[in-house]
Each structure stands twice: as C-alpha cells, then as structure tokens.
Amino acid sequence: MRAMIQTSYGPTEVIVAQEIAKPLPGNKEILIRIHAAKVGLSDVAFRKGNPFMIKLIYGLSRPRFAIGGCELAGEIEAVGRDVIHFKPGDHVLGMSPKNFGAYAEYKCLCEVSPLAVIPSNIAFEEAVGICDGGATALTFLRDKAKLRKGQKVLINGASGAVGIYAVQLAKYYGAEVTGVCSGANEGLVIKAGADFVIDYTKEDFTKSKRAYDVVFDAVGKSSFSACKRVLTNKGMYLSTAFKLSTILQMMWTSLFKGKRAVFATAGLMQNKENLTFLMELARNGTLNAVIDRRYPLELLPDAHKYVETERKKGNVIITL
Structure with a gap:
C-alpha cells in the first residue's frame, strides 16, 4: 500500500512516499481503507519534534512511528473475528493518537479506539475535518x-x-x-x-x-x-x-x-462517545465542516508547508 513515511525529524523533505505491506486486522481490530485525513499545526509539531516534549514521548532521535496523522475517515474493509460493533462496508471516523498512521491507504484500529459511524449525509472529508x-x-x-x-x-x-x-x-x-x-x-x-x-x-x-x-x-x-x-x-x-x-x-x-x-x-482524551456526538451534530446540521484546501496523499509535504503559513481557514484535508 502507499504510505507517507517519516524516519527523522525536520523540514517537510523528511516525509517521503513509500510502498509498504498492507496491515492485517487482529482479532479485535478493524481494517479501514482510508479516504481522508487532515493536516494541522499539531502534525507540523510532530514532524519537527518541537516542542521537545514530543521527542520525549514519541522518540528522541527519530519518530517511533514512521507514518504520521491521527484523524482519519474511511470504509471498513475487514474485521477481526471478535469485533462486535462494526462490519465491512461501514463508513467510519477514527482517531489514532498513540501510534498515528493516518497518512496511508490502510490503517488497523482496535474496536475500542475512538471510532464512530459516519452519517450517510456526511462526506469522509467533512467528517475528518469536524473531528480535527x-x-x-x-x-x-x-x-x-x-x-x-x-x-x-x-x-x-x-x-x-x-x-x-x-x-x-x-x-x-x-x-x-x-x-x-x-x-x-x-x-x-x-x-x-x-x-x-x-x-x-x-x-x-x-x-x-x-x-x-x-x-x-x-x-x-x-x-x-x-x-x-x-x-x-x-x-x-x-x-x-x-x-x-x-x-x-x-x-x-x-x-x-x-x-x-x-x-x-x-x-488523548477522545472516545467513541465524543465522535458519535460530533457526528450527530453534523448529521442534523448543527456542526458544519469548513475545509480550506485538499491535497492528495503524495502532496502531504505541500500540505504541511501551507499549514505552516498559519493562514489556513478551517481544515486542510488529505484525500486518498
């Protein structure tokens, strides 16, 4: 699968495209085919390793997790045998704050992760923007x-x-x-x-x-x-x-x-209930996505550069 890999801290050039193995879901995991992710100032900070606290938590000399990105939206392609609440074909919004991984074509998340079903009237890009x-x-x-x-x-x-x-x-x-x-x-x-x-x-x-x-x-x-x-x-x-x-x-x-x-x-304080609540507000029109720009996965470095200008309005979205 395609993924954007970062093996060191630094400028946008440290992010490069690479083909890696597609993950397989564990017994309690779901495999999500990612359709949208986001880039924000927090992602820029993790790329740079600044503030230093980031390096203390996620790797001193280089990022412990090579694929960045926390918020994602996509379609479930497969589920582990012990998964109860989700099924293949579900459109879901999820967060992976502990090991990231949203800047790739696929991501496995445990069923108990912050996850919510996306309402039928909300697009993947809108869902991940609202989550952001x-x-x-x-x-x-x-x-x-x-x-x-x-x-x-x-x-x-x-x-x-x-x-x-x-x-x-x-x-x-x-x-x-x-x-x-x-x-x-x-x-x-x-x-x-x-x-x-x-x-x-x-x-x-x-x-x-x-x-x-x-x-x-x-x-x-x-x-x-x-x-x-x-x-x-x-x-x-x-x-x-x-x-x-x-x-x-x-x-x-x-x-x-x-x-x-x-x-x-x-x-680190998010849960299923929060994402479900946000999606309900989006479904009934109380909460509306504001998307400034969209970039394909391969142009993730360009998205970082734009976010660093601190001139964006609302969300910057990565599309797959």
Missing part, C-alpha cells in the same frame, strides 16, 4: 469550561481548525460568542455563529472593556497573564498550546477560586 477541530473544542468548552447558556466566550483564532468549531459548539451550548480573527475572515466567523468579531490586526482583544467567562485561545498565541484583565472574577483561560508557563499557571490558579488557566491534552 471539533473534538478538541468539545473537550475544552464542554468538559473543561463546562460552558453554560448565557455565558460570554471569546475565541482567539476563531477562523482556524479548532476555533471555527469552537464558535459553532459555543453557540450550541447557548453562549454569547466573540471571535478573534483577521478582517478577511470576519464573514466566515459570523457565518459560523459568532455574535461579535474582533479584527486582531486593528484591535488587541486583551485590552477590551468587555469581560468574558471563558477565553479560549485556540491558537496558543496569547497567555493567561495577558488575558486576566478581560476575564470575569471566576473566568477561565483555556489554551491548546503546551507551554510551561501555562502549566505552571494552571497549577497555581487551581489552588484558588478566582480566575484560572487550563490546558488539556485533548487528543
């Missing part, structure tokens, strides 16, 4: 912030892969949403449901006169220290970026009942 940012946004807004109706939420990076779904989910939970993005993406963010938009090229949201119950930094470009002044007395700053400063602030603020900083390894 939607799962992360869900973990932060529902599980960490415990977002409630009537709360005021500011989303920094509202037009990105996480932010655009955070806007939609925040509206689903009944919040008043302010999105921060460039003026060029204002229409996109308003269409997603934002009540207000701040153009970061013209205004610094951390100097706003408004106060928010939740500030969700979906791009990790700000900090708890900078955002404290726009948080309510018990407001929460959420960040997707793994920074030592955020971790220390999270530990310190957890000791008090006031303003708090929160970080979560959202990718």
Whole structure:
C-alpha cells in the first residue's frame, strides 16, 4: 500500500512516499481503507519534534512511528473475528493518537479506539475535518469550561481548525460568542455563529472593556497573564498550546477560586462517545465542516508547508 513515511525529524523533505505491506486486522481490530485525513499545526509539531516534549514521548532521535496523522475517515474493509460493533462496508471516523498512521491507504484500529459511524449525509472529508477541530473544542468548552447558556466566550483564532468549531459548539451550548480573527475572515466567523468579531490586526482583544467567562485561545498565541484583565472574577483561560508557563499557571490558579488557566491534552482524551456526538451534530446540521484546501496523499509535504503559513481557514484535508 502507499504510505507517507517519516524516519527523522525536520523540514517537510523528511516525509517521503513509500510502498509498504498492507496491515492485517487482529482479532479485535478493524481494517479501514482510508479516504481522508487532515493536516494541522499539531502534525507540523510532530514532524519537527518541537516542542521537545514530543521527542520525549514519541522518540528522541527519530519518530517511533514512521507514518504520521491521527484523524482519519474511511470504509471498513475487514474485521477481526471478535469485533462486535462494526462490519465491512461501514463508513467510519477514527482517531489514532498513540501510534498515528493516518497518512496511508490502510490503517488497523482496535474496536475500542475512538471510532464512530459516519452519517450517510456526511462526506469522509467533512467528517475528518469536524473531528480535527471539533473534538478538541468539545473537550475544552464542554468538559473543561463546562460552558453554560448565557455565558460570554471569546475565541482567539476563531477562523482556524479548532476555533471555527469552537464558535459553532459555543453557540450550541447557548453562549454569547466573540471571535478573534483577521478582517478577511470576519464573514466566515459570523457565518459560523459568532455574535461579535474582533479584527486582531486593528484591535488587541486583551485590552477590551468587555469581560468574558471563558477565553479560549485556540491558537496558543496569547497567555493567561495577558488575558486576566478581560476575564470575569471566576473566568477561565483555556489554551491548546503546551507551554510551561501555562502549566505552571494552571497549577497555581487551581489552588484558588478566582480566575484560572487550563490546558488539556485533548487528543488523548477522545472516545467513541465524543465522535458519535460530533457526528450527530453534523448529521442534523448543527456542526458544519469548513475545509480550506485538499491535497492528495503524495502532496502531504505541500500540505504541511501551507499549514505552516498559519493562514489556513478551517481544515486542510488529505484525500486518498
């Protein structure tokens, strides 16, 4: 089968196409013929091995897993003899945060992995796009912030892969949403449901006169220290970026009942229930995919280069 292989950390040139053996499903595994995957900033970080914590977990001198990519969507081609809940022909969405493998034609996943059946009215590319940012946004807004109706939420990076779904989910939970993005993406963010938009090229949201119950930094470009002044007395700053400063602030603020900083390894916290929930929201039109560009598998390095510009809107999708 075709796969994109990375045997060292570095620039996009470390990713090369290669023919490798097609995997066979174990007794409790399903074999998925992949139709779509995604590329995001987290994938760029894993390619580079930066921050260093990535190397500590996934291989110091080179990646422990040569095929990258976590989120995938495709059709089940075969199942192991002990598989109960899935069958050949099912269209599924899945995540493989521990050993990756989405940048290939086939991937085996254990039945108990984060997996969900894709509704018939949702395309593979849409499903994997929603999974990309939607799962992360869900973990932060529902599980960490415990977002409630009537709360005021500011989303920094509202037009990105996480932010655009955070806007939609925040509206689903009944919040008043302010999105921060460039003026060029204002229409996109308003269409997603934002009540207000701040153009970061013209205004610094951390100097706003408004106060928010939740500030969700979906791009990790700000900090708890900078955002404290726009948080309510018990407001929460959420960040997707793994920074030592955020971790220390999270530990310190957890000791008090006031303003708090929160970080979560959202990718490792996903499960079947989350993906099934997201697919139900997509099925009924509450959650809509936002796809910026599509690249065939062989042009994965080009997709990485585009993502590194940090100018993408929504998702960048790999098609097979």
